[in-house]
Amino acid sequence: MELALQSLPALLQASLVTVGLAAASMAAGLVIGLLSALIRIARIPVLSHLMRAYVSIIRGTPLLVQIYLVYYGPPQFGWHLEPVPSAIVALSLNVGAYLSESFRGAIESVSKGQMEAAYTLGMTYWTAMRRIIVPQSLRTALPTVGNTYIGLLKDTSLVSVITVTELLRQSNVIIARTWKPLTIYMTAAVLYWFMSTMFSFVQERVERRVSRHV
Amino acid sequence: MSEPVVQVTNLRKRFGPHEVLRGINLRVAQGEVVVIMGPSGSGKSTLLRCMTFLEVPDEGTICIDGRTVTAGPLTKERMAKVREIRRHTGFVFQSFNLFPHMTALENVMEGPVTVLRVPKPEARRRAEELLGKVGLTEHMHKHPSRLSGGQQQRVAIARALAMSPSVILFDEPTSALDPELVGEVLQVMRALAREGMTMVVVTHEMGFAREVADRVIMMDAGAIVEEGPAADIFTNPKEERTRRFLSRMGRHGLP
Numbered sequence: 414m415e416l417a418l419q420s421l422p423a424l425l426q427a428s429l430v431t432v433g434l435a436a437a438s439m440a441a442g443l444v445i446g447l448l449s450a451l452i453r454i455a456r457i458p459v460l461s462h463l464m465r466a467y468v469s470i471i472r473g474t475p476l477l478v479q480i481y482l483v484y485y486g487p488p489q490f491g492w493h494l495e496p497v498p499s500a501i502v503a504l505s506l507n508v509g510a511y512l513s514e515s516f517r518g519a520i521e522s523v524s525k526g527q528m529e530a531a532y533t534l535g536m537t538y539w540t541a542m543r544r545i546i547v548p549q550s551l552r553t554a555l556p557t558v559g560n561t562y563i564g565l566l567k568d569t570s571l572v573s574v575i576t577v578t579e580l581l582r583q584s585n586v587i588i589a590r591t592w593k594p595l596t597i598y599m600t601a602a603v604l605y606w607f608m609s610t611m612f613s614f615v616q617e618r619v620e621r622r623v624s625r626h627v
Numbered sequence: 628m629s630e631p632v633v634q635v636t637n638l639r640k641r642f643g644p645h646e647v648l649r650g651i652n653l654r655v656a657q658g659e660v661v662v663i664m665g666p667s668g669s670g671k672s673t674l675l676r677c678m679t680f681l682e683v684p685d686e687g688t689i690c691i692d693g694r695t696v697t698a699g700p701l702t703k704e705r706m707a708k709v710r711e712i713r714r715h716t717g718f719v720f721q722s723f724n725l726f727p728h729m730t731a732l733e734n735v736m737e738g739p740v741t742v743l744r745v746p747k748p749e750a751r752r753r754a755e756e757l758l759g760k761v762g763l764t765e766h767m768h769k770h771p772s773r774l775s776g777g778q779q780q781r782v783a784i785a786r787a788l789a790m791s792p793s794v795i796l797f798d799e800p801t802s803a804l805d806p807e808l809v810g811e812v813l814q815v816m817r818a819l820a821r822e823g824m825t826m827v828v829v830t831h832e833m834g835f836a837r838e839v840a841d842r843v844i845m846m847d848a849g850a851i852v853e854e855g856p857a858a859d860i861f862t863n864p865k866e867e868r869t870r871r872f873l874s875r876m877g878r879h880g881l882p
Contacts, residue, residue: 526720527724529681529720529724530720530726531726532681533679533681533718533787534742534786535710535711535713535738535743535790536741537710540742544737544741545726548728549726549728552728
C-alpha cells in the first residue's frame with residue numbers, strides 16, 4: 414500500500430500522458446473517420462476505393478503491428494519519427510478506421526426523406542450533408558464514438574512498446590526498480606478503470622442531452 | 628391567357644419494366660389549385676416527385692415559373708437548373724420530413740438562411756410571421772418530436788412558404804395524420820388557396836377537392852384519364868375509370 418502511494422505521483426503523471434495520447438488521437442481520428450465516411454458514401458472516384466482499402470487494412474491487422482510499422486517502418490527509408498508523434502499517428506489511423514465505419518452506418522441510417530427535404534429547399538448534396546445529414550448522424554453515432562474512445566484509452570497502453578512513457582511504461586519502469594509487479598500493475602489497472610469510468614459518466618450525460626430530439 | 632406557372636410536357640418515367648408515367652402534360656395557371664386524384668400506383672406521387680427531380684424523369688420537359696429543365700442525365704448544368712427550380716417550388720411531404728435536430732423556427736429559417744443567404748434576423752422575423760400564420764406561434768421553439776403530426780405538417784408548410792415559392796406541391800399531405808388532425812392542415816391549405824397561392828395537391832380528401840380545387844385531375848396507370856372543374860368530375864364523371872374510383876372512395880373521401 415505504501416509503495417502504491419509512493420509511486421502514485423509518477424503514475425498519475427503518466428496517466429496524463431495516456432489521456433493526452435487518447436484525446437489527441439481521438440481528435441484526429443474523428444476527422445479521419447468522418448472524412449473517409451463521407452468520401453465512401455458520396456462514392457468519390459478513386460478516393461472512395463482508397464478509403465475502403467484503408468478501413469479494411471486497419472481493421473484486419475493488429476494495432477500492435479500498426480504501431481511497430483509506423484515507428485520502425487519509416488527509418489528503413491532514413492525517415493525517423495519520434496515516439497510520441499508515431500504513437501499518435503498509429504492510434505489516429507487505427508481509431509479513424511473504426512470511426513469511419515460508425516459514421517458510415519450513422520449517416521446511412523438517416524431517413525431518405527431528410528435528404529429529399531433538403532433538396533426541395535434547393536440545397537446541394539454537400540450543403541445537405543453539412544446542415545442536415547451529418548448533424549443528425551453525429552447524434553446517432555455518439556454512443557459508438559464514446560465506446561471507441563474508451564477502447565482507445567486502454568489501447569494507448571500498447572504504445573509503451575515504442576518507449577512512450579504513458580501509464581503502462583511508467584509502471585514497468587517502477588517495477589524494474591522495486592520488484593513489486595502486483596502492487597504497481599494493480600495501481601495502474603485502477604487508474605485505467607478510473608479514467609474509463611469517469612469518461613463513461615460524462616458520455617452518459619452528454620448522450621442524454623443530445624439525443625433528446627432524434 | 629398569361630404564361631402558366633407550371634408547364635409539364637410529355638413527362639415519362641419508368642421503374643425497370645414498369646412505366647409509371649406515360650407522357651403527362653400539365654399546365655397550372657397562376658393562382659390555380661389543381662387536385663390530382665387516382666388509385667394508388669397511378670403515378671400521381673411520382674409526377675410530383677419528377678417535377679422537382681426527386682425522381683429523375685426519363686423524358687419530357689418541366690418548366691416552372693419560366694425556368695425550364697429537360698429530362699436527361701444529371702450533369703452539372705442540369706443540376707444547377709434543377710436547384711433553381713427547387714428553390715422556387717415548395718414541396719410538402721406525406722411524412723413531413725422536418726429536420727429533427729432543429730426547432731420549428733429553425734426548420735422554417737433553414738432554407739432562406741442556408742440557400743437564399745437571407746440575413747438571420749430577417750429570416751427569423753419572416754419565419755415567426757409564417758409560423759404565426761399556420762397557428763404555431765406558441766410552439767415555434769419546440770423540436771418536431773414534441774409536436775403532433777398536424778403541427779409538424781403545418782411547420783412543413785411554413786418551411787415551404789419561407790422560400791416564397793411560385794408553386795407548392797403537396798404529396799398526400801394528410802395521409803399520415805390521425806383523422807382528428809387532418810382538419811387543421813386542410814384549413815391552412817384552404818387559407819393559402821384563398822390568398823392566391825398556386826398549388827398542386829395529390830390527395831384523397833374529396834371534400835377538400837370539391838371545395839378548394841379549381842380543377843381536378845384523375846390519373847390512372849400513369850396517364851391523365853380525365854380533368855375538369857371539381858363539380859363536373861364529382862357529379863358527372865365522363866370516364867368509367869373515374870366513376871369506379873369515385874364510388875370506391877365513397878362520398879367522404881376515405882379509401
